[in-house]
Amino acid sequence: MKSITIVGGGPVGCLLAVLLAKRGYGVHVVERRPDMRAANISAGRSINLALSDRGLRALELAGIADDVRKIAIPMRGRMMHDVHGVQTYAPYGVGDQAINSVSRGELNKSLLTLAEDHGVMISFEQRCVDINLAAPSATFERDQSGVRTTIASDLLIAADGAYSAVRGRMQYLDRFNYSQSYLQHGYKELHIPAAANGEFRIEKHALHIWPRHSYMMIALPNLDGSFTCTLFFAHEGSPSFAELTTREAVAAFFNEQFLDAVAMMPTIVDDFFTNPESSLMTVKCYPWVSNNVALIGDAAHAIVPFYGQGMNCGFEDCRVLIECLDDANDDWTTALARYQELRKPNGDAIADLAIANFFEMRDKVADPVFALRKKIESYLYATYPDRWIPLYTLVTFSHVPYATALRMGQENDAWMDRMMTIPNIAEEWQTEGGKAALEAIVRERAPHGIDPSLIVTR
Amino acid sequence: MKSITIVGGGPVGCLLAVLLAKRGYGVHVVERRPDMRAANISAGRSINLALSDRGLRALELAGIADDVRKIAIPMRGRMMHDVHGVQTYAPYGVGDQAINSVSRGELNKSLLTLAEDHGVMISFEQRCVDINLAAPSATFERDQSGVRTTIASDLLIAADGAYSAVRGRMQYLDRFNYSQSYLQHGYKELHIPAAANGEFRIEKHALHIWPRHSYMMIALPNLDGSFTCTLFFAHEGSPSFAELTTREAVAAFFNEQFLDAVAMMPTIVDDFFTNPESSLMTVKCYPWVSNNVALIGDAAHAIVPFYGQGMNCGFEDCRVLIECLDDANDDWTTALARYQELRKPNGDAIADLAIANFFEMRDKVADPVFALRKKIESYLYATYPDRWIPLYTLVTFSHVPYATALRMGQENDAWMDRMMTIPNIAEEWQTEGGKAALEAIVRERAPHGIDPSLIVTR
Numbered sequence: 068m069k070s071i072t073i074v075g076g077g078p079v080g081c082l083l084a085v086l087l088a089k090r091g092y093g094v095h096v097v098e099r100r101p102d103m104r105a106a107n108i109s110a111g112r113s114i115n116l117a118l119s120d121r122g123l124r125a126l127e128l129a130g131i132a133d134d135v136r137k138i139a140i141p142m143r144g145r146m147m148h149d150v151h152g153v154q155t156y157a158p159y160g161v162g163d164q165a166i167n168s169v170s171r172g173e174l175n176k177s178l179l180t181l182a183e184d185h186g187v188m189i190s191f192e193q194r195c196v197d198i199n200l201a202a203p204s205a206t207f208e209r210d211q212s213g214v215r216t217t218i219a220s221d222l223l224i225a226a227d228g229a230y231s232a233v234r235g236r237m238q239y240l241d242r243f244n245y246s247q248s249y250l251q252h253g254y255k256e257l258h259i260p261a262a263a264n265g266e267f268r269i270e271k272h273a274l275h276i277w278p279r280h281s282y283m284m285i286a287l288p289n290l291d292g293s294f295t296c297t298l299f300f301a302h303e304g305s306p307s308f309a310e311l312t313t314r315e316a317v318a319a320f321f322n323e324q325f326l327d328a329v330a331m332m333p334t335i336v337d338d339f340f341t342n343p344e345s346s347l348m349t350v351k352c353y354p355w356v357s358n359n360v361a362l363i364g365d366a367a368h369a370i371v372p373f374y375g376q377g378m379n380c381g382f383e384d385c386r387v388l389i390e391c392l393d394d395a396n397d398d399w400t401t402a403l404a405r406y407q408e409l410r411k412p413n414g415d416a417i418a419d420l421a422i423a424n425f426f427e428m429r430d431k432v433a434d435p436v437f438a439l440r441k442k443i444e445s446y447l448y449a450t451y452p453d454r455w456i457p458l459y460t461l462v463t464f465s466h467v468p469y470a471t472a473l474r475m476g477q478e479n480d481a482w483m484d485r486m487m488t489i490p491n492i493a494e495e496w497q498t499e500g501g502k503a504a505l506e507a508i509v510r511e512r513a514p515h516g517i518d519p520s521l522i523v524t525r
Numbered sequence: 526m527k528s529i530t531i532v533g534g535g536p537v538g539c540l541l542a543v544l545l546a547k548r549g550y551g552v553h554v555v556e557r558r559p560d561m562r563a564a565n566i567s568a569g570r571s572i573n574l575a576l577s578d579r580g581l582r583a584l585e586l587a588g589i590a591d592d593v594r595k596i597a598i599p600m601r602g603r604m605m606h607d608v609h610g611v612q613t614y615a616p617y618g619v620g621d622q623a624i625n626s627v628s629r630g631e632l633n634k635s636l637l638t639l640a641e642d643h644g645v646m647i648s649f650e651q652r653c654v655d656i657n658l659a660a661p662s663a664t665f666e667r668d669q670s671g672v673r674t675t676i677a678s679d680l681l682i683a684a685d686g687a688y689s690a691v692r693g694r695m696q697y698l699d700r701f702n703y704s705q706s707y708l709q710h711g712y713k714e715l716h717i718p719a720a721a722n723g724e725f726r727i728e729k730h731a732l733h734i735w736p737r738h739s740y741m742m743i744a745l746p747n748l749d750g751s752f753t754c755t756l757f758f759a760h761e762g763s764p765s766f767a768e769l770t771t772r773e774a775v776a777a778f779f780n781e782q783f784l785d786a787v788a789m790m791p792t793i794v795d796d797f798f799t800n801p802e803s804s805l806m807t808v809k810c811y812p813w814v815s816n817n818v819a820l821i822g823d824a825a826h827a828i829v830p831f832y833g834q835g836m837n838c839g840f841e842d843c844r845v846l847i848e849c850l851d852d853a854n855d856d857w858t859t860a861l862a863r864y865q866e867l868r869k870p871n872g873d874a875i876a877d878l879a880i881a882n883f884f885e886m887r888d889k890v891a892d893p894v895f896a897l898r899k900k901i902e903s904y905l906y907a908t909y910p911d912r913w914i915p916l917y918t919l920v921t922f923s924h925v926p927y928a929t930a931l932r933m934g935q936e937n938d939a940w941m942d943r944m945m946t947i948p949n950i951a952e953e954w955q956t957e958g959g960k961a962a963l964e965a966i967v968r969e970r971a972p973h974g975i976d977p978s979l980i981v982t983r
Contacts, residue, residue: 230697238705239688241804242760246704247696302700346699 068092069221069399072205074195074233075099078171079364079381080226081178081187085129086389088185090397095218096182096189097207099227104176114256115287115295116174117142117274117375118167119463120523125382128389131181138173140288141165146273147432152327156273157432157441161449162524164464166274166375168287195227198236203360205233222399223360226381229350229369234362243352250347250371250422252282253302257338259331261292268331269294276428277325282306283429284325296328299347299373299429308344347371349418355407359399363388368414373424374462376417380469384410409468416469420462420476439493440483446496447505453514455479456522466521475515482512526550527679527857530663532653532691533557536629537822537839538684539636543587544847546643548855553676554640554647555665557685562634572714573745573753574632575600575732575833576625577921578981583840586847589639596631598746599623604731605890610785614731615890615899619907620982622922624732624833626745653690656681658698661818663691680857681818684839687808687827692820701810708805708829710740710883711766712757715796717789719750726789727752734886735783740764741887742783754786757805757831757887766802805829807876813865817857821846826872831882832920834875838927842868867926874927878920878934897951898941904954905963911972913937914980924979933973940970 068091073080076098084094118139126132143165144158159166183189193207196215203223208215225233238245262268267288269275275286275294282301286294301307311317317339321329329335350369355362364381388406395401431437447455458476461467467475486492486508495501526549531538534556542552576597584590601623602616617624641647651665654673661681666673683691696703720726725746727733733744733752740759744752759765769775775797779787787793808827813820822839846864853859889895905913916934919925925933944950944966953959 242707244706246706248702248704249700 071095071222071224072097072203072218072220073224073226074205075225075227075231075364075366076175076179076189076191077226077228077364078175078178078378079385080224081175081182082125082129082382083224083226083363083385083388084182084187084189085131085178085185086125086385088182088187089129090389090392094182094187095220096187097193097195097205097218098189098191099194099210100191102179102189102191103172104179114171115168115289116171116378117287118169118174119375119379121376121386121466122379122382123167124466125386128386129178129181131177134177135169135174136167138177138290139167139169140290141167141272142274142287143272144274145432146270146275148275148277148325148327149433150279150324150326154270155438156270157438158445160460160464160524161445164460164524165272166463168274168289170289171378195232198223198233198360200236200240200357200360203358221359225360225362225366226364227366229348229365231362231366233360234350234352234366237352237357237360237362240357243354245350245352247348247350247369250349250425251301251303252299252425253308253344253346254297254299255308255339255344256342257284257296257298257332257335259286259294259296259328260333265292267292267294276432277328278429278433279324280430280433284328285428286328296332299425302344302346311339314340349422351415351418353407353411355411356403359403361388361403361406367410368418370414370418370421371425372421373428374417374421376421376462376469380414380417383413383466413469416473417462420458420469420473436487436493439496440487443486443492443496443505444479444483447509451506451509452519454509454512455482456515456517460522464523466523467517471517478512482508529553529680529682530555530661530676530678531682531684532663533683533685533689533822533824534633534637534647534649535684535686535822536633536636536836537843538682539633539640540583540587540840541682541684541821541843541846542640542645542647543589543636543643544583544843546640546645547587548847548850552640552645553678554645555651555653555663555676556647556649557652557668558649560637560647560649561630562637572629573626573747574629574836575745576627576632577833577837579834579844579924580837580840581625582924583844586844587636587639589635592635593627593632594625596635596748597625597627598748599625599730600732600745601730602732603890604728604733606733606735606783606785607891608737608782608784612728613896614728615896616903618918618922618982619903622918622982623730624921626732626747628747629836653685656691656694656818658694658815658818661816679817683818683820683824684822685824687806687823689820689824691818692808692810692824695810695815695818695820698815701812703808703810705806705808705827708807708880708883709759709761710757711760711802711804712755713766713797713802714800715742715754715756715790715793717744717752717754717786718791723750725750725752734890735786736887736891737782738888738891742786743886744786754790757883760802760804769797772798807880809873809876811865811869813869814861817861819846819861819864825868826876828872828876828879829883830879831886832875832879834879834920834927838872838875841871841924871927874931875920878916878927878931894945897954898945901944901950901954901963902937902941905967909964909967910977912967912970913940914973914975918980922981924981925975929975933975936970940966 070093073084073096076096084096088094123132126135144156147155192210196208197206204217204219206217225231271288277284284298286296303309314336317336355367363384370377391402391405444457461472489504528551531542531554534554542554546552581590584593602614605613650668654666655664662675662677664675683689729746735742742756744754761767772794775794813825821842828835849860849863902915919930947962
């Protein structure tokens with residue numbers, strides 16, 4: 068059976084290692100950082116992720132979805148906080164549809180152990196310093212010693228993230244298309260601790276948003292009752308990180324903009340100066356495959372976090388790659404060609420959707436017309452599910468390809484624009500006359516033809 | 526006075542070295558290749574370039590424009606060759622306006638010698654292998670020996686071309702935006718030798734084009750009576766390089782598509798298999814400046830060759846940088862900030878114009894409606910120069926910023942679209958009625974306000 072080296076032991080690298088080991092391959096994962104199971108990372112304060120159904124489906128393939136659900140907190144909607152502290156709730160979907168707040172660290176640890184349980188060898192503190200794409204082989208430098216070793220294998224898969232070393236080498240291939248583009252906005256992590264009694268200080272089962280037009284703060288719940296907050300804010304300009312250089316300026320800014328949150332953030336000013344200001348990058352490239360070397364996850368398509376789909380997309384890459392191997396009877400040349408052909412348009416689509424969702428989250432969610440459109444959309448989805456599926460549902464609660472979701476979302480917008488021209492729509496849409504007007508328009512739309520089984524409605 | 530290292534001894538690096546040495550700086554140019562003045566490069570068969578007024582203006586600053594004109598062949602228009610060998614001529618401009626075919630090698634040699642004449646040190650066969658952006662310093666490896674040396678200087682300027690090593694290092698800076706994108710088309714150089722008597726076999730003072738819709742061949746004259754031809758052709762698909770794998774296929778293809786040319790190309794089949802198939806890449810990035818390190822020329826903005834502006838744009842970068850130094854009294858921080866702010870939009874504009882011109886050259890030039898539009902445009906420029914300047918003139922015979930040229934070109938297209946709706950325009954435009962109809966439209970357009978001295982009309 069073929070030997071496979073996976074560069075990168077993050078969630079995507081580990082999940083892929085498990086899935087390939089289950090197929091009988093000899094898999095070696097090589098990771099730059101130390102083993103996080105040994106290192107001292109507090110689960111409560113680590114980064115959390117929004118795991119949704121695409122990610123869960125791949126975890127099911129690996130047999131670990133139920134274990135992960137136990138350490139996840141379902142978030143069933145967004146809770147918007149205005150400048151006065153008034154909260155407004157909007158559900159993400161229907162019934163039990165939810166996205167799941169999970170600790171990136173805890174999830175990664177579980178996957179590392181699962182990989183080892185399946186016979187995967189994992190080497191830590193080995194930084195990839197060179198790649199031979201033709202061999203293929205990868206050269207690593209051990210952090211402490213500087214000793215270099217080269218590993219050859221039948222296949223080399225790069226799951227080494229947004230700043231992928233393997234992709235860095237592929238960039239010098241002839242006809243390799245590549246772009247990295249940064250947003251003007253960056254982010255900083257902040258913290259809302261649990262209440263004295265260990266309880267959550269704000270609604271546990273929601274993703275909290277403080278939309279402020281040109282910027283926003285969000286908060287996701289952790290198992291220990293705390294919330295991890297992220298401020299998405301311009302690097303430069305006014306207002307921006309560049310302006311907040313003194314403790315007084317930070318305190319004044321948070322008191323003015325996030326008064327209800329700041330009351331729950333006793334260490335806000337210290338956290339602001341302790342935690343780094345990070346950047347937000349989108350990477351697109353093609354091809355993803357060169358001979359027996361392939362890119363997967365963020366290495367192939369780094370995206371901004373605003374749709375909570377980065378890891379979900381990476382996990383879906385793994386699921387699709389496994390299906391391509393199924394279809395090709397493990398002929399890797401055929402499977403990898405099909406994998407990149409299937410996934411590239413979807414990587415591009417979720418990259419664009421993620422950027423668009425930043426504008427929606429920071430700005431539009433606070434707009435009454437936007438709220439009206441969302442309510443009408445929920446009604447249309449409930450009443451005419453063969454003609455209308457909301458974009459958020461397609462992205463988050465479905466296995467419909469992202470590219471299809473993007474296209475249908477654009478079509479939804481155009482149809483909704485027409486509906487908004489119905490006279491007095493805001494007042495009338497729930498009356499018989501209003502519903503008839505909506506129906507007249509929605510009936511003009513052709514059925515979408517999407518298999519209902521692709522929508523997840525637990 | 527400050528010390529300056531220029532990585533790359535191509536035309537842009539050498540020209541900049543001359544201009545900076547003339548200001549009194551200590552300049553060291555470090556080049557990867559051997560000294561081409563010693564190496565055996567035949568001037569007659571080397572790559573040729575279309576030098577136009579932007580490039581000449583920078584060469585004038587260096588005091589070498591007149592010398593370069595002596596080795597240049599003015600091309601005053603395009604000569605189109607159809608599949609039957611019928612030739613159609615269209616002038617590029619008016620009067621003596623022309624672009625100039627020059628040997629890249631001869632121009633580079635002249636600039637190397639001029640740089641040394643101005644006291645510039647030039648080191649050859651030194652490949653840049655590492656950069657310290659903060660110092661700044663650059664580490665080079667000598668080709669033969671593998672010996673590495675590191676050069677520190679006050680300023681480091683990267684003129685090391687489309688595959689810039691310095692830019693490769695800058696790519697890992699936080700918030701460095703970067704893209705490299707390849708066309709589906711590549712190119713191969715071919716050759717039309719001089720006639721037995723040393724004469725040019727086709728019109729000397731023209732750029733020859735064999736437009737074939739999805740692809741094209743061009744030819745530029747050399748001093749020895751030969752022409753350097755370039756076939757721009759799809760890498761894959763049908764027809765494409767990938768299909769032409771046998772001598773018979775190549776001969777059949779050229780006989781069918783380029784019958785008049787092939788009669789002048791005795792070594793066509795051998796050349797086709799000897800010469801490499803090369804790729805066409807566009808690079809955009811930003812920022813161009815990091816502390817005391819700056820990108821210039823192709824290192825900052827690699828473009829495709831279809832507007833003949835790659836070197837011209839690089840030379841204009843040099844001229845603008847020198848003007849920024851003038852304005853800033855040689856305060857480099859101020860000058861470099863201004864330089865990148867001024868040049869980035871123009872680098873983007875000429876990159877986009879160059880791609881657009883591929884479609885024009887390979888496809889539209891053979892279209893009678895396009896020819897009509899060009900004729901009307903010439904009439905409008907001659908008659909209403911305050912309202913209308915053709916895009917080609919703005920790009921090639923002017924010092925108007927490329928971004929302004931791009932915008933005016935788009936406006937020209939919209940106004941011309943309106944003119945084409947005049948009834949029977951093709952037949953009527955030279956009659957009194959037709960001219961009155963054109964005038965009625967052009968008079969609606971606001972004067973462009975461009976300083977006439979920016980247009981070069983020798």
